[in-house]
Amino acid sequence: MTPIDRIAATNRWRGRPLVEKALLGLGLLALALALPPWPAAPAILVVATLVVTRGAGVPLATWAKILAAPLGFVLTGAATLIVTVGDHGVALAPGGLAAASALTLRATAAIAGLLTLTLTTPATDLVAALRRVGVPAEIVEIALLTHRFLLVAGDTAQSMNAAQAARLGHVDWKRRIRSTGMLAANLLPRTLDRAHRLEQGLAARGWTGASLAVLRPEPPVSIRRLAAILALLVALALFGCLVP
Amino acid sequence: MSLLVAEGLTYVYPGGVPALDHVDLAVARGRRLAVLGPNGAGKTTLLLHLNGTLRPSAGRILLDGAPVAWDRAGLVAWRRRVGLVLQDADDQLFAPTVFEDVSFGPLNLGLARDEAEARVREALEALDIADLADRPTHMLSFGQKKRAAIAGAVAMRPEILLLDEPTAGLDARSARRLLATLEALEAAGATLVFTTHDVVLAHRFAHDAVLFQDGRIVGHGPARDLLRDAAAMDRAGLDAVEA
Ligand SMILES: Nc1ncnc2c1ncn2[C@@H]1O[C@H](COP(=O)(O)OP(=O)(O)OP(=O)(O)O)[C@@H](O)[C@H]1O
Numbered sequence: 197m198t199p200i201d202r203i204a205a206t207n208r209w210r211g212r213p214l215v216e217k218a219l220l221g222l223g224l225l226a227l228a229l230a231l232p233p234w235p236a237a238p239a240i241l242v243v244a245t246l247v248v249t250r251g252a253g254v255p256l257a258t259w260a261k262i263l264a265a266p267l268g269f270v271l272t273g274a275a276t277l278i279v280t281v282g283d284h285g286v287a288l289a290p291g292g293l294a295a296a297s298a299l300t301l302r303a304t305a306a307i308a309g310l311l312t313l314t315l316t317t318p319a320t321d322l323v324a325a326l327r328r329v330g331v332p333a334e335i336v337e338i339a340l341l342t343h344r345f346l347l348v349a350g351d352t353a354q355s356m357n358a359a360q361a362a363r364l365g366h367v368d369w370k371r372r373i374r375s376t377g378m379l380a381a382n383l384l385p386r387t388l389d390r391a392h393r394l395e396q397g398l399a400a401r402g403w404t405g406a407s408l409a410v411l412r413p414e415p416p417v418s419i420r421r422l423a424a425i426l427a428l429l430v431a432l433a434l435f436g437c438l439v440p
Numbered sequence: 441m442s443l444l445v446a447e448g449l450t451y452v453y454p455g456g457v458p459a460l461d462h463v464d465l466a467v468a469r470g471r472r473l474a475v476l477g478p479n480g481a482g483k484t485t486l487l488l489h490l491n492g493t494l495r496p497s498a499g500r501i502l503l504d505g506a507p508v509a510w511d512r513a514g515l516v517a518w519r520r521r522v523g524l525v526l527q528d529a530d531d532q533l534f535a536p537t538v539f540e541d542v543s544f545g546p547l548n549l550g551l552a553r554d555e556a557e558a559r560v561r562e563a564l565e566a567l568d569i570a571d572l573a574d575r576p577t578h579m580l581s582f583g584q585k586k587r588a589a590i591a592g593a594v595a596m597r598p599e600i601l602l603l604d605e606p607t608a609g610l611d612a613r614s615a616r617r618l619l620a621t622l623e624a625l626e627a628a629g630a631t632l633v634f635t636t637h638d639v640v641l642a643h644r645f646a647h648d649a650v651l652f653q654d655g656r657i658v659g660h661g662p663a664r665d666l667l668r669d670a671a672a673m674d675r676a677g678l679d680a681v682e683a
Pocket residue numbers: 453454455457458459477478479480481482483484485486
């Protein structure tokens with residue numbers, strides 16, 4: 197389980213209606229991409245930070261760490277804008293610094309906006325919501341089962357890895373590669389076996405091969421909250437368009 | 441009359457491992473039945489037969505005196521009445537949250553949304569895990585997973601509840617708490633059949649017991665007497681309960 201999965205499963209906004217979180221997260225993402233980065237991007241970053249830390253209750257340090265992870269890629273990409281390779285070798289690109297900072301700001305704001313959705317909503321809720329936009333139930337169910345299996349297989353791999361290490365299977369490179377190969381080879385039959393037993397467990401509860409339907413609690417959507425989110429987005433858009 | 445009867449059940453796993461050899465067994469309504477035996481004796485295999493998951497190569501199974509059928513309709517009717525909780529809860533939990541997982545069985549019974557939801561709440565309450573309803577199934581302790589898995593079967597209100605090692609891996613107090621929970625379910629009308637390696641627990645909790653060894657029943661009778669019978673217990677490779 198990644199830190200993002202963990203936070204998504206436990207944060208204060210987990211039970212909020214998906215429509216609200218999607219409107220906010222995708223709205224912030226769209227604004228970050230559409231508006232000129234200055235001063236909209238910093239404003240979006242501030243809003244996203246407030247939403248995640250004050251709203252969803254994620255500690256600021258955790259939020260900073262999660263946001264910083266993709267930033268490495270953004271900075272590498274931006275760095276290439278600063279320099280140019282011409283006839284005289286490598287030189288500073290004209291206007292390169294401005295372009296690089298604009299790109300960094302915009303990308304950071306976009307990531308932060310999207311993270312307000314992914315940090316407050318478990319992946320399984322997002323996948324389940326695909327049904328409401330017309331994706332066939334079978335595909336959604338397969339995706340959800342795959343997700344569950346990835347988690348279980350991840351745990352299995354982790355404990356197999358620990359068991360190998362405990363028996364000194366990782367003391368040098370040669371042995372580590374050998375051990376890892378054996379682990380990978382073993383993971384498939386173990387996972388298939390698990391799938392087989394899961395099928396028996398489902399059948400025991402009356403599953404006959406049709407839909408894997410479960411009751412999904414759907415919190416009531418509040419029109420007032422939706423309106424507030426919309427107002428916030430509009431305010432951000434006006435601020436981003438008019439202030440520069 | 442016995443609620444569930446198995447006669448001459450014989451089963452060989454694909455690959456040639458013999459697991460059941462002419463097993464006769466009767467489950468009486470309201471009498472807790474403990475199934476004991478060493479590892480590999482065939483306890484899990486037996487439970488998988490009692491709800492139709494595995495089909496015996498010989499023998500038959502009667503539910504309320506009527507032979508069961510292994511076709512789709514027969515299995516559906518069978519599993520409405522006989523619930524099964526697997527040895528490993530991770531094999532059973534599949535939905536993102538506990539609430540959603542427990543709702544799976546009631547929906548398969550064809551219950552309406554409201555009624556299914558009431559069943560889920562009731563089962564979570566009965567298993568003492570109402571506070572875990574919205575927890576991801578993946579983020580539970582071993583004992584909590586076990587309770588969630590049992591709730592999934594209980595929500596279907598089966599007449600017989602088959603439990604494969606329900607207390608294995610639980611600390612002594614949690615095991616006792618779980619047994620108290622099961623007793624309450626029994627008071628609500630479910631007959632319990634469970635496997636266990638804990639002879640003392642079986643002695644205290646079960647009314648009847650069967651002893652397994654190498655796919656055969658080597659002893660059956662009232663738990664109080666059978667589990668103290670050193671000779672009978674020795675035949676199953678088990679240590680008798682001290683008197
Ligand atoms: N899927 C399988 N394929 C082949 N053989 C199996 C399979 N499952 C169990 N067996 C074999 O069938 C026999 C009975 O196994 P079973 O799982 O019923 O024992 P058990 O009494 O439940 O043991 P334990 O106490 O360890 O859970 C064993 O010899 C086992 O190796």
